[in-house]
Amino acid sequence: MPYLLLALGALALLLAVNAYLPRPQPALLVPSFFAGWLAIELAPHLLAAEIAGLAAAAALGGLDGRPGWAGLALGVLGAAGTAATIVAASRTVVTLRESGAPLDLDPEGAPRYPRSHLVVPPLCLIPRRGVRVDRNVVYRQEGRLRLKLDVYRPREDVRPEAGGALRPGLMQIHGGAWVIGDKREQGLPLLNHMALQGWAGFNVNYRLSPRATWPDPLIDLKHFIAWYREHAAEYGADPDFLCVTGGSAGGHLTALVALTANRPEFQPGFEDVDTSVRGAVPFYGVYDLVEPGPWPVPMGSTRLMERYVVKRPFATDREAFARASPVSYLRADAPPFFVIHGSKDSLIPVAEARRFVAKLRDASDAPVIYAEMKGGQHAFDVFPSYRTARVVEGVERYLTGLHRAYEQDRAPRAPEDVARDIA
Template identity: 40%
Template sequence: MSEMPLIAIVLEAGFYIFLRVTGVAHTSTLVQFANFLNLLTVAGVLYLLKRSFDAKREADLFLQRLAKESKNHIQLPGFTSPRFWKQLLDPRHSPQNCFVHENIPYWTSNEQLMVMEADGLKSVLDMALDVYRPTSAEGGDDRPVFVHIHGGGWTGGSKSLTGPLLTELISRQWIVVSVDYRLHSKAGYPSQLIDCKRALRWVKDEIRIFGGNPRNVIVGGDSAGGHLAALLALTPNQPEYQPGFEHVDTSVQGCVPQSASFDLVDLKNYSYHGARERFIKEVTRREGAADSPENIEFLMEHSPLFRIKESSIPFLVTHGDLDNLTRVQVARDFAQEFQKKSTAPLSYLEIPGGHHCFHVYPSLRSWSTVTAVAEWLEHNFGRYNGNIASGKKVPVHELVEWGWSS
């Protein structure tokens, strides 16, 4: 409801008009009481709409700050814009004008056998990705690449849940890669992180075939996917998370975590009750109490908040101020710690009225946020190295059948 206030108001108004036209509105005290409740609902929805415009104002301020650097201010769509109404009233946000290359495996034959023996065929099939290639893109174009990692509490979700941000980037001629990872590995976490690094290895080797630049890769995700994206950016080339491919470059150029879990330790008790215990028992499947010294050390090792160090990777952190799963205080702490420890720039966009993963729904709030994020990405990474304009193409090889190669 909070992400679709105008649609709710239209439905309420239509229902009320129907009651008036048919005369039902005057038939009973119960119906009249229901009408009164509807009016209260409309008042509440109008407040939600006002909060949506608060979010739009924050995005506008963010773009104004960005415009000082880019000299290219973007005005967010408003009531007079056809795009505003299209985005608000059309619930579909599936990518348009692109080719979708689905279920490409990113494991080698040795990894396939290992996972088959440990977890079975289903887990092997989870280790795949989709590539969204704009219809105008050709191999060797050297377009920027956005790698998206889905959320779902590390044990759920799917790469098919693309959302407005991926749709927006594809419309801006980016190459988008959406990654699946093992959700039910018997070994537990960090299998998910290792799989994401395997997917990044594939991107570095193969993305030129689809028109992407392997030296201009930005990673992002929401919720648990935001946690994995942040760790991916903060742990480049660390051999303990790259078993069998220790010498592969797994660095990225930027990171966009949304509604992310930055602090698994949660010593300040920001998260809901039992979050730390759930992660240890259900996600990592480790022995012992969640607050034992060994498990606290493990949680710190896998919390982006404690892995910042001297990161040189630019971050854009977006978070809703009403997030009830990953509290906004955690995002604020991460942003503050990053700015103290890192030499890289961090941009922080806090969205009024935003709940957990609000950005996956097509609404005024989400599209304002998406536009701001896309402009930040374009400003920092939206370069094609002149290959498209000049007609020059970087030589590319044929796509390797990763799953069956030795």
Template identity: 45%
Template structure:
């Protein structure tokens, strides 16, 4: 009886597993952003499926083979499960193709924003190394070292930073300041930006990743002040690690994208440099990933999912009605100006945590006033946090960011050379 029951159950179990797999696939294919309490599980399903489509395809193939060997196709539920599974595979292949197609979006954006000269910067090989395909969460990179937990201020663990660089000794390395995200309330310096920092380190850059104080204990602008203290540390100490503090670019994702943008737009603002007002906190370029640019949500893009109540309770500790100017000053869209450094803004169309409309409005406002290039790369189908581990889309983002930064640096270096004394240039 148990064997008969088991044989009868197998097709139904296969159908259930097929529906689960198809649900993951659909979550990545469709843009569903206003799901209220279901937004977090939707995000994780869409994010991991969209970036790891071939991995999902692999487990679905293995599961299907096992179920078919057990007789799942002996009755109609199993046949229906097979049809659903085949449709899911088609969707997964489409997701993989969409991720690979990010290269076209980046190339078009760089060409439109920088002109054809950006192509002089050598790109990465388009095909990722095999180990990145097989082990996408293995983020250690041969030839790259991490010098961990250097104190940049007196705030304990939240005021530590890491230095990431090539093991090959050199001096005069351009510097990238990487600011982690986490909704201003969670995460650490080791958790984000690893593919980008590893690649830049191999290209001869010095990367610096700081912790910073988190809410609800911290109230804005304490997060920004900490990041600027890390930048002050770079000015004073980076040369000892082989860095060139004359060229510092800043990047970050999500909350880190918000803070990176404010770092770039509030250079040398004494409000955010208490006790170190004399330090130069300007940066040479900014690359925010899926950032938050308007804390006020003034255009109502989020509808009933407006983040304003969260910001009011956790981040700002006041309402927009009470201190409107303070909220404006905390919103990068309100801080744009003509002397902003070059920007590369990267955002996905399917981002359900930081809506793409916010990025479009920020780019429009910045382009209206900035005298420097403002490059905007909008990635079809990309979800939040797509660059945290290895994936086709992540690799193209790393490549585009590296080329953008090298392009900006080449112009900066030419300017520095022209300003240096003749004998120094000859040396």
């Protein structure tokens, strides 16, 4: 039993150290990410398990030898590290407020994120009470190609003919390194919450590599916007108001969708459709495939991008990767952005978001808000953790501000304008 206690203590300390200092080495990158992801976003659950495990092992004779006492010491250090992770997450509201994101809920308030989901995270897979989900709606069909989406909206029907206003729309783009992922897996905490605030959310699938070749995913998402313009009212949504969000590869695509509005090369056969959006909220995205910056080598030169996504040699066709980079499309008339990234992201370094935000602020006349989640890992918002709940509420307040500016027929000029729109 002393050696079991030693093993439990060593594991607790290893998880804490990895959460604070994730391993960037290629051989350890994926296991380090998954371990850190779980340890950070499920830290309260992990802390309870660590304390229970250490106490049980000690009570069953784990302290009968020196290895057991050493294990207990290691376990206490590990539990302290896990507790520090919880403290870091508890500052999410401070981080969001310092970023300029408007956080004040309406006085007769929009509902807060349910605490039951923080205790039992899998509950986020079930539509919340009052939310209607229309699944597997086909938005693009050409030959054997059938692309589908899920619609999240309030159960109450909108009747414009009776004076009911159409709802604002939100497009959710899943991540998965452009090769995996599905609408059923990501964005669920946000979409459920937005639906309860009166939004219509559209969780959209797109073609994945290696079957797809860039820019197929972006063209698919433009097809969705064309579909939305035509069919939004059928789901109670306003065809003229659509924002976009997504994480990781979805964050990359979110930025591209927002920055490449109405570019004919990405709208073959439907060049005349307005594909602009009113605002963008990319989570932990990739924004530059050409310049290494925070990467050891350019992202475009990786095996993933060269062989499976863009399918071109980086060394001889850098332009192809530039065309797939959001930073290539920065412009003064870009829509407002709210960029979100975790400071401990081991898959996409946080410096990637920082340099994108700096360049976007220089180029855009619209407000650009940046929130860096202290201690946050990649994909932190997949779990309905405390951090996720506060970020979801902050994003909803931000997007509500954009919609109210739209209703007043004006554009927000600065982050504080968005806050005033909510007051």
